[in-house]
Amino acid sequence: MAALTLVSGSVGLITLQNPPVNALSSAVRQGIVDTVQRAVSDPQVKSVVICGQNGVFCGGADIKEFGKTMLGPPLVPMIHTIEAADKPVVAAIEGSALGGGLELALGCHYRITHSKARLGLPEVTLGLLPAAGGSQRLPRLIGVPAALDLITTGRHVTAAEALKLGIVDQVTDQSTVEAAVKFALSVEVQSLTSRRISTLPCPCPADVDALFEGVMQRVRQRGRGAIAPVACVQAVQAAATLPYAQGMEREQELMATLFTSGQARALQYCFFSQRAVSRWSLPSGARWDSTKPNPVTKVAVIGLGTMGRGITVALVQAGLSVVAVETHEQQMMAAQRAVSGMLERLAQRQGVPLALDRVRFSTELEAVADVQIVIEAVFEDMALKKQLFKQLSSLCPAETLLFSNTSSLDIDHLAAQTDHPQQVVGMHFFAPAHIMKLLEVVYGPRSAPQAVATAMELGKRMGKVSVAVGNCRGFVGNRMLMHYLEEALFLLEEGSSPESIDQALKEFGFPMGVFQMSDLSGLDVGWKVRKAQGLVEPGQMSRVRQGRRYSPLGDLLCEQGRFGQKTGQGWYLYDPAGSRTPRPDPWLQRFLEQYRARQGLVSRRIDSEEVLERCLYALINEGFHILHEGIAAGPEDIDMIYVFGYGWPRHRGGPMFYASQVGLARVLQRLEHYHQLHPDVPHLQPSSLLRQLVSSGSPPIQRWKEAIRKPHSAL
Numbered sequence: 098m099a100a101l102t103l104v105s106g107s108v109g110l111i112t113l114q115n116p117p118v119n120a121l122s123s124a125v126r127q128g129i130v131d132t133v134q135r136a137v138s139d140p141q142v143k144s145v146v147i148c149g150q151n152g153v154f155c156g157g158a159d160i161k162e163f164g165k166t167m168l169g170p171p172l173v174p175m176i177h178t179i180e181a182a183d184k185p186v187v188a189a190i191e192g193s194a195l196g197g198g199l200e201l202a203l204g205c206h207y208r209i210t211h212s213k214a215r216l217g218l219p220e221v222t223l224g225l226l227p228a229a230g231g232s233q234r235l236p237r238l239i240g241v242p243a244a245l246d247l248i249t250t251g252r253h254v255t256a257a258e259a260l261k262l263g264i265v266d267q268v269t270d271q272s273t274v275e276a277a278v279k280f281a282l283s284v285e286v287q288s289l290t291s292r293r294i295s296t297l298p299c300p301c302p303a304d305v306d307a308l309f310e311g312v313m314q315r316v317r318q319r320g321r322g323a324i325a326p327v328a329c330v331q332a333v334q335a336a337a338t339l340p341y342a343q344g345m346e347r348e349q350e351l352m353a354t355l356f357t358s359g360q361a362r363a364l365q366y367c368f369f370s371q372r373a374v375s376r377w378s379l380p381s382g383a384r385w386d387s388t389k390p391n392p393v394t395k396v397a398v399i400g401l402g403t404m405g406r407g408i409t410v411a412l413v414q415a416g417l418s419v420v421a422v423e424t425h426e427q428q429m430m431a432a433q434r435a436v437s438g439m440l441e442r443l444a445q446r447q448g449v450p451l452a453l454d455r456v457r458f459s460t461e462l463e464a465v466a467d468v469q470i471v472i473e474a475v476f477e478d479m480a481l482k483k484q485l486f487k488q489l490s491s492l493c494p495a496e497t498l499l500f501s502n503t504s505s506l507d508i509d510h511l512a513a514q515t516d517h518p519q520q521v522v523g524m525h526f527f528a529p530a531h532i533m534k535l536l537e538v539v540y541g542p543r544s545a546p547q548a549v550a551t552a553m554e555l556g557k558r559m560g561k562v563s564v565a566v567g568n569c570r571g572f573v574g575n576r577m578l579m580h581y582l583e584e585a586l587f588l589l590e591e592g593s594s595p596e597s598i599d600q601a602l603k604e605f606g607f608p609m610g611v612f613q614m615s616d617l618s619g620l621d622v623g624w625k626v627r628k629a630q631g632l633v634e635p636g637q638m639s640r641v642r643q644g645r646r647y648s649p650l651g652d653l654l655c656e657q658g659r660f661g662q663k664t665g666q667g668w669y670l671y672d673p674a675g676s677r678t679p680r681p682d683p684w685l686q687r688f689l690e691q692y693r694a695r696q697g698l699v700s701r702r703i704d705s706e707e708v709l710e711r712c713l714y715a716l717i718n719e720g721f722h723i724l725h726e727g728i729a730a731g732p733e734d735i736d737m738i739y740v741f742g743y744g745w746p747r748h749r750g751g752p753m754f755y756a757s758q759v760g761l762a763r764v765l766q767r768l769e770h771y772h773q774l775h776p777d778v779p780h781l782q783p784s785s786l787l788r789q790l791v792s793s794g795s796p797p798i799q800r801w802k803e804a805i806r807k808p809h810s811a812l
């Protein structure tokens with residue numbers, strides 16, 4: 098797992114060998130310990146270079162080992178031995194030096210880096226801190242402010258930035274190993290005293306206490322309850338105030354609290370789940386590794402409202418040629434200005450050339466005739482979309498893929514309008530489409546595997562986390578969200594307020610509560626959907642519709658023209674209209690009181706535990722239904738949809754992971770309790786999959802799939 102060879106007569110070249118990223122597994126650590134010892138004791142070796150196989154230095158500690166008993170030599174003494182060596186040790190960094198990989202490099206006396214390499218200490222994103230001496234060495238090397246930034250955000254830096262910060266000694270465009278060997282030969286006789294970072298004083302700015310106070314405040318605010326960023330600040334504080342040995346003790350102490358925490362488990366689950374969702378499979382057995390996507394160079398977007406504009410920008414940024422179609426002349430002109438503006442700002446921010454020539458705007462539908470993919474993003478109206486798909490079917494060649502950016506409509510109905518229903522797939526983007534990372538790729542019963550593969554690949558090129566899901570009303574994300582929203586309304590009827598419900602959800606870790614989110618999206622959006630479902634009875638207050646409990650509160654607000662932020666009034670007040678700061682609205686409080694009085698509802702005090710249980714368990718319960726029906730292939734798919742599309746706090750792993758951490762038996766028991774109290778609310782009735790999992794002993798989430806019957810897609 099690490100090989101030692103003698104090169105250029107006196108340089109011991111140690112190569113880490115653990116593809117794909119040379120993670121520091123126990124075998125690699127053992128390999129490093131053995132090879133370093135051999136190199137140090139070999140009189141022929143005058144200097145050492147450490148590099149990684151296959152163009153990657155090291156992706157850090159092996160995350161797969163974290164949940165298990167740690168075997169093999171520990172990292173900290175291994176890195177100390179390297180630093181204490183009396184022969185110069187040079188790290189030759191290509192590809193990535195991340196986490197334990199960078200900490201290993203910081204234990205070396207010199208660092209030579211390829212210009213395309215990226216470096217960082219991303220442990221915080223896994224719920225940890227750089228506990229192989231990184232939190233103590235980095236501040237000594239580059240100073241407290243820069244180290245705090247890198248360690249608390251986990252961001253990767255380019256080789257150029259690493260050189261500027263002083264993390265590396267040299268950047269090369271040529272062979273990194275050759276440059277490192279040459280460098281090692283040139284320093285063989287030089288003193289190492291000033292090269293051992295742990296022996297250096299930690300450079301601190303004069304106002305260091307104020308700096309820590311400010312950063313701590315920021316990470317607490319940004320972290321929304323995450324504990325690792327706080328521990329990272331404390332570890333760097335130890336580097337700034339304590340001698341190295343004591344600082345290391347503090348680093349280890351802080352790591353011990355994080356290492357076994359639920360948050361670390363959740364974040365590491367997210368790391369692997371994010372990668373796992375790209376390995377999609379369909380009920381037919383078609384899979385990601387046996388289906389080739391179509392080559393794509395040119396895509397059309399039809400409908401240039403907010404979504405269409407964002408999709409156009411994301412496609413251009415992915416390097417594709419885009420035909421952007423809007424049949425209304427004036428809207429087309431407005432869209433052209435907006436898209437150009439967005440592209441200009443992005444080019445400026447990213448320091449890349451403007452790519453306006455890659456978009457062609459048109460008011461003619463015929464302009465899409467020569468593209469490989471059409472993405473429809475017109476108004477969410479089934480009749481309109483059906484008509485468009487019929488037109489597209491006759492306009493486009495048979496091999497053109499037709500994707501719909503619907504957020505809830507039946508993909509199969511759209512496919513049925515075309516001569517080639519196998520070419521039709523849903524591509525559900527989230528607003529703003531050029532920023533939000535999530536993409537639901539919705540396959541209908543007739544979608545061809547190749548069409549799904551092409552949509553997934555296109556999503557990847559656009560930098561999205563793409564999740565393949567089956568066809569049903571609302572797909573995965575919005576179908577689950579519906580019950581979360583409904584429970585929040587029921588809680589309002591029973592005595593709660595938008596502020597207290599939102600506060601409970603924010604304390605849980607959401608960036609905003611359900612009512613603030615609804616105001617931001619526009620209350621009229623859900624109103625239209627409910628109207629289409631025949632649920633809205635204008636002016637009516639009845640609380641039972643279509644045989645189940647219903648809250649007309651949202652409809653009543655819309656009837657008054659209160660659509661949320663854009664109208665200045667919704668569940669909150671926004672002053673002036675369009676402002677983003679919600680203020681409690683005394684009118685709403687009176688309105689709720691009158692509503693309860695007219696309905697004969699007696700208001701009661703509702704605590705945050707009930708708010709969380711009812712809103713979150715209702716959503717989770719629907720997740721179990723979705724798994725049972727095979728609409729999502731596994732719990733990771735649902736969790737990534739929620740983490741990347743709905744603001745679910747990443748350190749809680751996603752709704753299904755959260756349920757597994759709370760305990761499935763507890764979730765079941767609370768759902769039973771609430772369903773008994775509210776028998777007219779079907780979504781509180783526990784799913785049979787949840788019952789089945791509990792009766793089979795609540796297996797860990799990785800084993801739920803065994804309990805789920807063969808997947809299928811159905812509306």
Ligand SMILES: CCCCCCCCCCCCC/C=C/C(=O)SCCNC(=O)CCNC(=O)[C@H](O)C(C)(C)COP(=O)(O)OP(=O)(O)OC[C@H]1O[C@@H](n2cnc3c(N)ncnc32)[C@H](O)[C@@H]1OP(=O)(O)O
Nearest residue numbers: 120156157158159160161195196197219228229353356372
């Ligand atoms: C009881 C109390 C005890 C307390 C004390 C305990 C102390 C013990 C701990 C010791 C101290 C630890 C300090 C160090 C910690 C760390 O180093 S944590 C890891 C930090 N590193 C990272 O976060 C990097 C993660 N990886 C990446 O960002 C990317 O993978 C990459 C390196 C940039 C490469 O990207 P790309 O080329 O796009 O490939 P991917 O698809 O992402 O990855 C390819 C496959 O490799 C797997 N993988 C990647 N990194 C790791 C890793 N570090 N460990 C294990 N596996 C890794 C990844 O999952 C992919 O696998 P497949 O999906 O199966 O293909």
